[in-house]
Amino acid sequence: MEYLRRLFCAVKHDKSSPPRVRRNLFYAGSQIPSRRRSVQSVPRTSSSSRPNVVNKNTGTKSAKPKVTDKTESSETEACVSFPSSAEDMDLLIIRLATFYNVTVNMMDGKIQLRGPAERLQLAQNYALKFIRPGSVLSIHASPECLMLFAVPSLIMHFERTFDVIIRIRNPQVLLIKGSKSSNDNFDRVIRDLETHCQQTSTALSSFKESNLKLLCQKFLVNFDELPQSPSVRMALLAHFSSLLDHKEKTHVPARKPSVLPYLEAYRKAPSKPSPACGTPGSSSTKPSEMNGDATEDRNLDFGLRSVVIDGSNVAFAHGKQKVFSPEGIRLAVEFFIKRGHTNVVAIVPRYRRGLGGALFDRLEREGYLGYSCSRTLDNQLQVADDDRIILQMAVENNAVVVSNDQFRNYRDENKDFKDVIDNRLLQYTLCLNTFLIPEDPHGRNGPSLSQLLRISPSKSTVTIQ
Numbered sequence: 001m002e003y004l005r006r007l008f009c010a011v012k013h014d015k016s017s018p019p020r021v022r023r024n025l026f027y028a029g030s031q032i033p034s035r036r037r038s039v040q041s042v043p044r045t046s047s048s049s050r051p052n053v054v055n056k057n058t059g060t061k062s063a064k065p066k067v068t069d070k071t072e073s074s075e076t077e078a079c080v081s082f083p084s085s086a087e088d089m090d091l092l093i094i095r096l097a098t099f100y101n102v103t104v105n106m107m108d109g110k111i112q113l114r115g116p117a118e119r120l121q122l123a124q125n126y127a128l129k130f131i132r133p134g135s136v137l138s139i140h141a142s143p144e145c146l147m148l149f150a151v152p153s154l155i156m157h158f159e160r161t162f163d164v165i166i167r168i169r170n171p172q173v174l175l176i177k178g179s180k181s182s183n184d185n186f187d188r189v190i191r192d193l194e195t196h197c198q199q200t201s202t203a204l205s206s207f208k209e210s211n212l213k214l215l216c217q218k219f220l221v222n223f224d225e226l227p228q229s230p231s232v233r234m235a236l237l238a239h240f241s242s243l244l245d246h247k248e249k250t251h252v253p254a255r256k257p258s259v260l261p262y263l264e265a266y267r268k269a270p271s272k273p274s275p276a277c278g279t280p281g282s283s284s285t286k287p288s289e290m291n292g293d294a295t296e297d298r299n300l301d302f303g304l305r306s307v308v309i310d311g312s313n314v315a316f317a318h319g320k321q322k323v324f325s326p327e328g329i330r331l332a333v334e335f336f337i338k339r340g341h342t343n344v345v346a347i348v349p350r351y352r353r354g355l356g357g358a359l360f361d362r363l364e365r366e367g368y369l370g371y372s373c374s375r376t377l378d379n380q381l382q383v384a385d386d387d388r389i390i391l392q393m394a395v396e397n398n399a400v401v402v403s404n405d406q407f408r409n410y411r412d413e414n415k416d417f418k419d420v421i422d423n424r425l426l427q428y429t430l431c432l433n434t435f436l437i438p439e440d441p442h443g444r445n446g447p448s449l450s451q452l453l454r455i456s457p458s459k460s461t462v463t464i465q
Contacts, residue, residue, distance in 0.1 A: 078120055080111045080127045088167055092130050096123050098152050130165055137176040137183040138169070138361065139190055142354040144197040147227040148236065149174065154226075157219050161243070162186040172354060187358040189239065194355050195323045196235030203230050208237060215240035303455050304343075305424075307336045308393045310403030311348035311369070312386065317404065317430045326356040331435035332402060332428070333368045339453070343397070347390050349383055350374040391417050400424045400452060402437075426452065 082089065089106070096104045100123040102115030113123050146168070148154050155166055164178035164186050174190070176183050204212070212233060216223040219240060226233060309332050318328025329346045336344045346363070350371040353360060363369035373384040387407060394401045395416045401407075404427050410417045426449075429436045439449045 075115055076117050076120055078113045078124050079107075080113065080124055080131070081109055082111065082127075082131045084109070086131050091167065092127060095130075095152075095155075096127060099123075099126065099156050134165075134177045135180050135183055137187060137358055139174045139176060139187060139357045140172055140354045140361065141174050141190060141357070142194055142197060143171070144229060144232055145190065145194050145235075145354070146171065146174070147229065147232050148193065150227075151222065151225045153220065153222040154236075157221050158186070158189075161219075162189065183358075191326065191355070191357050191359070192242075193235045193239060194357070195319070195325065196238050197229075197231050198355065199231055199234070199323060204233055204237075208234075212237045212240070215244075219243070304339075304341050305453050305455055306343035306397045306399035307341055307345070307453075308390050308397070308399045308401050309333065309344070309346035310387070310390055310401065310405060311346035312352070313403045313405050314346070314428070314430065314435075315348070315352075317428075324352060324355050326359050327433075328430055328435070329356075329363070329369070330359060331430070331433070333363065335435045335437070336402075337368075341453070343399070344368055345370050345393070347372055347386055347393065349386050351381060351383065391420055394420045394424060398455065400426050402426050402428060404428065424452065 089111075093104045093106060093111070096102060096111075096113065100115070100119045102113050102119055102123045104123075105112040105114075111127060113120055113127070115123070149158075149166065149168060158164070159166055162178070162185055163182045164176050167175040167177070169175050176186055178186070212226075213223045215221075215237065216226070226236065309329065311329050312324070314328045314332045315324045315326055316322075316328075318331070319325035329348070333344055333346060345367070346369050348356075348360075348369065348371055351374045353371060356363075356369075360369055364371075372386040372389045375382050387405065388410065390401055390403070391407065391410055393399065401420055401424060403425065407417070407421045407425070411421050412418065426437055426441050429438070437449055440446065441449055441452065
């Protein structure tokens with residue numbers, strides 16, 4: 001058949017062939033079926049004029065189906081205007097092209113988008129969300145945790161799940177933009193990821209690896225782009241599992257405190273008497289809010305001691321001695337502020353700053369958190385002794401020390417350290433998410449907690465500014 005077709009075409013266009021030969025081949029060639037049928041060559045007819053087709057099985061007649069072209073939806077265009085003060089527009093262009101697979105062009109004060117209508121609408125909404133003003137939260141993160149934010153599909157997952165915009169300002173800071181509740185929720189997620197990333201982990205078993213791969217498929221995350229670090233992968237596996245179990249902290253409503261938030265409720269000048277401690281003749285003191293005898297407190301008209309908290313000791317106690325949990329520091333600080341103390345500070349090594357996220361930033365900004373010295377030199381971490389700094393701070397400010405550490409190595413170093421360890425060291429109990437110091441921390445025959453937290457008339461103090 002192919003041979004006849006070629007022969008027909010050759011003779012038809014050969015003017016030297018006799019007319020009769022060309023005519024006979026023309027009629028013969030018209031019987032050869034065409035290999036390619038053009039849709040445009042079929043004349044359009046109305047449904048009433050279409051020929052009926054007889055079904056051989058049923059013998060019924062039906063209308064011939066209409067031939068239609070199967071083409072993709074046509075592309076459309078959209079423009080998004082942005083102010084001159086908008087930041088990270090290059091990052092926005094990259095994410096629009098990566099996340100939504102649309103064509104992006106930058107013009108004078110506008111972003112031109114081109115693509116299918118469905119993807120174009122999603123890209124336009126993302127651009128507006130990226131540009132619009134909102135609450136911005138700065139979170140310090142460790143290098144291990146920041147490895148997760150080098151994966152575009154993971155960034156897209158976090159942004160969609162928690163309704164935030166994520167930007168990396170420098171190698172240690174994440175900028176989170178969204179509503180205040182969204183930022184707080186995502187901050188808790190970052191702290192959970194940090195906790196798991198700090199745990200030393202061996203290579204994942206094949207079972208956990210397969211589970212992580214399935215969870216990545218469920219949450220639209222590219223498994224092949226994940227970091228190879230076992231601890232980072234375990235952190236991501238725990239995060240995905242918490243989403244499946246509906247136990248993630250971001251979905252648990254925060255417990256309403258019985259009093260105002262401590263950062264605002266107790267903001268006052270150090271020289272003013274504390275209403276929570278009570279003053280002679282005052283009737284505003286609530287004994288239920290005090291951890292001690294309110295009558296005794298009202299009779300003691302002396303100032304309150306400063307408080308120095310062993311931050312690492314408290315954080316690991318809250319983390320069951322397995323992980324560094326910043327929430328324990330918050331509970332300890334809140335305990336003393338509710339008692340009326342204004343000079344409260346927790347000391348933490350600087351290299352653990354990234355584990356606290358927004359909580360540490362807030363405590364540091366309000367003066368409730370300080371960092372001991374540490375630095376990295378020639379890829380080696382040099383850390384100052386935070387226990388010694390805590391004791392020195394207590395000596396200089398006539399403060400109490402809050403820690404379950406006995407400080408045995410420092411007791412015989414000098415008489416000032418010995419006085420702090422013997423007389424002003426307060427041990428605590430931390431369980432059920434509750435921080436507690438007993439009213440008799442030094443036993444039945446020792447001074448009460450209220451007496452230890454007050455300055456005797458014969459001693460002076462230097463307040464922590």
